[in-house]
Amino acid sequence: MTPAESRPELVSVKNFLRQARVELEHEMRNELGVGSNRELRHELRASIDAALDNWQDGNLAAGLEQVRAQVRAAVLPLAEEVKRRAEEKREERQFQRINLSVRLQHGIMAISVIALIFTGLPLKFPDIPFFVWVMHFLGGIDNSTYIHRVAACGLIAVSLWHLVYIIFFREGRRDFLRMIPNFKDVKDFTQMMSFYFGRSADKPKFARFSYVEKFDYWAVYWGCIIMIGTGALLWSTAVTFAWFPKYVYDIAKEVHSDEALLATLAIVIWHFYNVHFNPSRFPGSMVWYHGKLTEEQMRDEHPLELEEILAREAAEERKAAGEGES
Amino acid sequence: MKRNRLNAILGLLFLGGAALMLTVGESPGTAQETVLKNCAICHGKQSYRRVVTATGEVADLYVDDKVLAGSVHHNRSCSDCHADIQTVPHEGYVPKPVDCTRCHYLGNPVGAPQSEGYEVFRQSAHGKALAAGKEKAPRCQDCHGSHNIRHIKSPDSPLSPRSVGHTCGSCHRDEYNAWSGSEHGLALVKGEVEAPTCINCHGEHGILSPDDPNSTVAHGNVPDSCAHCHDEKEIIAKFDVPAERVETFERSFHAIAIRFGSKVAANCASCHGYHDILHSSNPLSRVNVANVPSTCGQADCHPGAGVNFSIGKVHVNPEDQESGLVFYISSFFKYFTAAVIFGLVFHIVLDLGRRVLGPRRAKNGADKTEGSNDDAR
Numbered sequence: 001m002t003p004a005e006s007r008p009e010l011v012s013v014k015n016f017l018r019q020a021r022v023e024l025e026h027e028m029r030n031e032l033g034v035g036s037n038r039e040l041r042h043e044l045r046a047s048i049d050a051a052l053d054n055w056q057d058g059n060l061a062a063g064l065e066q067v068r069a070q071v072r073a074a075v076l077p078l079a080e081e082v083k084r085r086a087e088e089k090r091e092e093r094q095f096q097r098i099n100l101s102v103r104l105q106h107g108i109m110a111i112s113v114i115a116l117i118f119t120g121l122p123l124k125f126p127d128i129p130f131f132v133w134v135m136h137f138l139g140g141i142d143n144s145t146y147i148h149r150v151a152a153c154g155l156i157a158v159s160l161w162h163l164v165y166i167i168f169f170r171e172g173r174r175d176f177l178r179m180i181p182n183f184k185d186v187k188d189f190t191q192m193m194s195f196y197f198g199r200s201a202d203k204p205k206f207a208r209f210s211y212v213e214k215f216d217y218w219a220v221y222w223g224c225i226i227m228i229g230t231g232a233l234l235w236s237t238a239v240t241f242a243w244f245p246k247y248v249y250d251i252a253k254e255v256h257s258d259e260a261l262l263a264t265l266a267i268v269i270w271h272f273y274n275v276h277f278n279p280s281r282f283p284g285s286m287v288w289y290h291g292k293l294t295e296e297q298m299r300d301e302h303p304l305e306l307e308e309i310l311a312r313e314a315a316e317e318r319k320a321a322g323e324g325e326s
Numbered sequence: 327m328k329r330n331r332l333n334a335i336l337g338l339l340f341l342g343g344a345a346l347m348l349t350v351g352e353s354p355g356t357a358q359e360t361v362l363k364n365c366a367i368c369h370g371k372q373s374y375r376r377v378v379t380a381t382g383e384v385a386d387l388y389v390d391d392k393v394l395a396g397s398v399h400h401n402r403s404c405s406d407c408h409a410d411i412q413t414v415p416h417e418g419y420v421p422k423p424v425d426c427t428r429c430h431y432l433g434n435p436v437g438a439p440q441s442e443g444y445e446v447f448r449q450s451a452h453g454k455a456l457a458a459g460k461e462k463a464p465r466c467q468d469c470h471g472s473h474n475i476r477h478i479k480s481p482d483s484p485l486s487p488r489s490v491g492h493t494c495g496s497c498h499r500d501e502y503n504a505w506s507g508s509e510h511g512l513a514l515v516k517g518e519v520e521a522p523t524c525i526n527c528h529g530e531h532g533i534l535s536p537d538d539p540n541s542t543v544a545h546g547n548v549p550d551s552c553a554h555c556h557d558e559k560e561i562i563a564k565f566d567v568p569a570e571r572v573e574t575f576e577r578s579f580h581a582i583a584i585r586f587g588s589k590v591a592a593n594c595a596s597c598h599g600y601h602d603i604l605h606s607s608n609p610l611s612r613v614n615v616a617n618v619p620s621t622c623g624q625a626d627c628h629p630g631a632g633v634n635f636s637i638g639k640v641h642v643n644p645e646d647q648e649s650g651l652v653f654y655i656s657s658f659f660k661y662f663t664a665a666v667i668f669g670l671v672f673h674i675v676l677d678l679g680r681r682v683l684g685p686r687r688a689k690n691g692a693d694k695t696e697g698s699n700d701d702a703r
Contacts, residue, residue: 122586123582126582126585126586135586135587140586140588141582141583141586141587141591142587142588144586145583193676195680196676196677196679196680197676198680198683237628238628238629238630241622241623241628241630241631241635242630242631242632242634242635243634244634244635245634245635245637245638246635246636246637246638246639246640247637247638247639247642247650247651247652250642250649250652251652251655253579254644254652254655254656254659255655255659258655258656258659258660258663259659261659261663262659262662262663262666266666266667266670269667269670269671269674270670270674273677278677279678279681280681
């Protein structure tokens, strides 16, 4: 005979507690909005058990209320924390910073430039074993020059597309104008330097395009003009040789080859650092794919652009509200 | 003691044997005379200069003993080489061609000079033609000489620098004619023995067709063959040959294309010609300024090359100030690239440093900034 059986009133208390535990859990889950969060459910169950263990004999209703109060006190802060986190997640806004056209321009240019580098640099450095391997892999000079010309067509196409984009599309025109270097870039640069040297606590506040982005853009812009211009002279030897002295060809070749090396180094060192090996990007930013920045990234990298967007949106809202009222 | 005596006896026996062998070795001397006499009965007659042979051809079968006496084989008998001729006279018999490898093979015991030449020859264009039974294919004696054979270093050898062109030219007539009027051929006439003859470019025993990729004059190997002299400082200095020609070519697109497998990109010979190479100052030269447009404008190369194209140097070294604008552009990019990359790396290092040392530095920096502001005030 167990002690519980010998004392029937205790058995009923036990049954009551078991029942109460289930009911309380259900009740409190709804009240606190625990939902499916595992951490929170575990905390709730533990606190109910603890409260019931502390159960003092006495008034049933008062006892239950006491238990509820204890559970609330234990679980509520965590429940709020979880709720806040979920809301934050929901509210982290994405800003579409780079549109599809520019992303496609970048993509085609990236593929073309990679192909151009791998088929071009071996001609500048024919002694480097890796480049010798590349040339053998590609099947020799006849294939590599063919690939080089196809990729050159890609680069030319992107350049023309970009010209159309910055002339005939409103967004393109707007971004092109914002790409023009101004005095703020000089100030930003000096502030960046004093930030780097620990003489200033704040990074400069960048607008739509930072001086780094402007440098990259104009480097590519100028690079394309040089490479396509000299490349055309080297490609169309029938015209070049028929009309120009040989030193025109020599100059074109020298410029094409030297600028190619500069561009390759800039891409591999500078661009790869900025988008791949920079600790905040590693192993690589996906902006080239989706073109989006989170609000936090916007605040960090382009705070003035963010302000501008938010101000514009607020103005639009006010306008819409004003129209609604009138 | 006993042992010493035995050794002495053995030594004496050995010496005796050696002496005996020497006398035996010398004995062909007398045999040689009889053979020579027997052969000379007919082949020493002036009338044998024109003889109708068993095959119906008219041939010169006269052998001048003076020629024979001056050759390296002067102490050999006729039958040492013409081993198939067993009877005198041998009317109606067609003698087999002399086979030099009867003696001149590696490891031969008769002391004939030995080289791997004949093995290499078998792999050559000539050797293969011979093996294929081609009538006109040359044998050793066609180049080295037969009755008049001389040491290869002898000025009288048909393979001496002055004679080798003529020797090859006895078959390759057009090539010989072109070469003998070329800068190289004329240099030889002037007595510059370093001037290249046939064998300097084509090789000797191992001569291959230019179509064979292993040939020294195959499309891709021509620059290496020319570089033997034109990249040789001594020769460049001695004969005032233009320098840096091989170097500048190797940096050109033509050379790099050849390196990476092009079968059509120009090598030295595509522009300068080969047998008939002439100095660019010669109006007949392919690389004379007046002829550059037609040379570059060959149908397979850059048809339509204009007169303007001949302006300016062809072998350009961007690192040479004489190259003018190309030199300055090359130098500009050298420093410009270094400066830009240095700047970018500097920026990257600062950025990384700021990320690593970031917060602490920033704090100090902020304090410092305030401090310096105070100072300014």
